[in-house]
Amino acid sequence: MTRKTSLVSADWVAENINNKSVAIIEVDEDTTLYDIGHIENAIRFHWRDDLQDGLIRDLISKDKFEALLSKFGISNDTTVILYGGNNNWFATYAFWYFKVYGHQDVRLLDGGRKRWELDARPLVTAVPSRTATRYVAQDRDNSIRAFRDEVIAEIGKSNIVDVRSPQEFSGELAAPAHLPQESGQIKGHIPTAKNIPWSKAANEDGTFKSDDELKALYVGAGVDLAKDTIAYCRIGERSAFSWFVLHELLEVKNVKNYDGSWTEYGSLVGVPVALGA
Amino acid sequence: MRTCGATPGGPDLAGVDVASQSIIQGAVLREGVNDGVPNGAPVTNAYVRLLDSAGEFTAEVPTNAQGQFRFFAAPGAWTVVVLAAGAREEVKVQAQQGTPVDLIIEIKD
Numbered sequence: 435m436t437r438k439t440s441l442v443s444a445d446w447v448a449e450n451i452n453n454k455s456v457a458i459i460e461v462d463e464d465t466t467l468y469d470i471g472h473i474e475n476a477i478r479f480h481w482r483d484d485l486q487d488g489l490i491r492d493l494i495s496k497d498k499f500e501a502l503l504s505k506f507g508i509s510n511d512t513t514v515i516l517y518g519g520n521n522n523w524f525a526t527y528a529f530w531y532f533k534v535y536g537h538q539d540v541r542l543l544d545g546g547r548k549r550w551e552l553d554a555r556p557l558v559t560a561v562p563s564r565t566a567t568r569y570v571a572q573d574r575d576n577s578i579r580a581f582r583d584e585v586i587a588e589i590g591k592s593n594i595v596d597v598r599s600p601q602e603f604s605g606e607l608a609a610p611a612h613l614p615q616e617s618g619q620i621k622g623h624i625p626t627a628k629n630i631p632w633s634k635a636a637n638e639d640g641t642f643k644s645d646d647e648l649k650a651l652y653v654g655a656g657v658d659l660a661k662d663t664i665a666y667c668r669i670g671e672r673s674a675f676s677w678f679v680l681h682e683l684l685e686v687k688n689v690k691n692y693d694g695s696w697t698e699y700g701s702l703v704g705v706p707v708a709l710g711a
Numbered sequence: 712m713r714t715c716g717a718t719p720g721g722p723d724l725a726g727v728d729v730a731s732q733s734i735i736q737g738a739v740l741r742e743g744v745n746d747g748v749p750n751g752a753p754v755t756n757a758y759v760r761l762l763d764s765a766g767e768f769t770a771e772v773p774t775n776a777q778g779q780f781r782f783f784a785a786p787g788a789w790t791v792v793v794l795a796a797g798a799r800e801e802v803k804v805q806a807q808q809g810t811p812v813d814l815i816i817e818i819k820d
Contacts (some may be wrong), residue, residue: 467773470755519773548773551756554796599769601785611761611770611784615732633768638760638794 437645440529440682442541444550447515451475457508457564460547461485461528462518463671471557473517473550477506477564481524481671485531491694496571499535503571507564510538517543517550520671521633521640527674529682530691534579536572542678548640578681580664580690582698586705589626593663595652596627597676598696602668603629605709609668619700622707624666629711630655632672635679648679659686666692666699720813722779733806735761736781737814739774739793753778754818757795764788793818 450456451474458476460468468478479485484502487494494502508514514532518525525546532540543550551557580588588594601607605621623629634651635643642648653659663680665673670693677691692699699705721736739759741751759780760771764787772780782789784806791814793800798818806812 470776521771548758548794552758552794552796599763600767601763601769606785609783611782612772614728614783631768638792 436682436685439539440541440678441544441642442515443544444553444555447473447517447543447550448555450515453513455511456513456515457506458515458517459506459528460518461516461524462520462547463524464519467519467547469559471559474556474558474560475562476517477562479528481527485528491698493531493534493574493693496535496573500569500571503569504567507567508569509567510570512539514540515543516540517546519547521548521636521675522546523632523671523675526678527671527693530578530674530677534574534576536575545639545641552639577688578677578690580666580692580694582692582694582702584690585624585664585666585692585694585699588662588664589624589706591662593657593661594624594627595657595663595665595673595676595680596623596629597632597665597667597673598623598629599631599633600629600711602696603627603631604711619697620707621700622709623696624699625706625708627666627708628655628657630657630676632667632675635676642679642683645683648684652680652684659684662688662690664690664692666695668696669693670695720779720815721781721811722775722777724811729811730809732811733784733786733808734781734811735784735789735791735804735806735814736779736811737791737816739778739780739795739816739818742817742819751817754793754795757793757798757818760792760794762790762792766790791816 460472460476461479463481465480516525516528603623665676667673680686681689739754739757743751757774761769761782791802804812
């Protein structure tokens with residue numbers, strides 16, 4: 435059961451806050467929340483500033499990933515615990531990212547920052563200091579990462595799972611409803627994609643639903659778990675959440691996160707697009 | 712604490728293209744009176760969820776230091792759900808383009 439190796443409870447984190455072999459990382463797009471308060475001994479990764487190349491649209495290079503983890507005192511044998519706001523979107527994105535670079539032991543705090551806060555567990559403002567290490571990353575594992583040409587080639591073949599909201603899928607909205615709607619992309623979805631919003635995999639408190647509920651969710655929506663699967667959203671973080679559910683919790687083989695997602699696909703010239711529910 | 716001069720409800724709309732957006736915003740406050748000011752104290756660690764007319768999840772934001780939140784929705788019926796430690800509140804709203812919905816949502820201790 436990968437639920438045991440990929441997911442930890444808030445109680446587990448509370449018991450391991452001072453465990454030197456554990457590194458707790460808060461990952462988000464709005465990292466000002468970290469300044470207001472974070473789990474004791476947690477370090478901060480900014481989804482864009484730390485994990486995006488910045489010049490080109492891509493993950494940071496292996497060298498930069500090694501430098502980042504070394505700077506924050508993370509070793510190859512460190513147990514990395516990821517959590518964040520936004521129902522762990524960016525934390526699951528970072529989980530996927532750590533897997534792309536071959537980190538052995540990375541786990542997600544079930545429910546993320548929300549469950550922690552709803553439980554009224556303590557947050558602190560002190561920033562921990564960790565002794566720098568020499569981290570060695572693996573070459574990127576692209577078996578869990580989909581690129582645009584593959585996505586286009588897999589239309590009508592693989593399961594394509596659009597995990598955005600029904601409004602984004604149908605073409606009514608161009609972005610999640612907490613973001614401004616101006617956007618350079620056209621609206622709609624990749625033809626043959628099934629709309630299974632990421633949120634259906636989560637309970638209201640941000641924790642994951644049970645394996646039985648999750649399996650019923652995807653199978654019930656027409657996903658053939660024996661086939662290859664590509665998940666996408668708008669920028670690849672919500673789809674990392676659903677990738678986590680499929681690949682890590684349900685242990686479905688050959689699931690890829692298309693991190694280019696709709697911001698890339700919806701900007702491509704001449705590719706097929708579908709509208710409506 | 713909210714001061715007498717604070718704008719009731721959601722965050723300042725300066726710089727937001729209100730005319731083109733269907734905004735639902737507001738503030739989450741502890742019920743009652745705080746330091747003599749009605750509407751109580753802002754709840755800064757609440758989570759506000761936006762559900763569509765079918766009750767499906769659409770978006771979620773944490774409240775800011777003033778207890779405020781904002782959604783850019785589409786015209787139509789929506790439900791706003793507030794989650795805070797030990798509390799849950801639901802408000803049904805009707806969004807329309809150009810006229811923000813501005814809410815005060817009180818939660819009980």
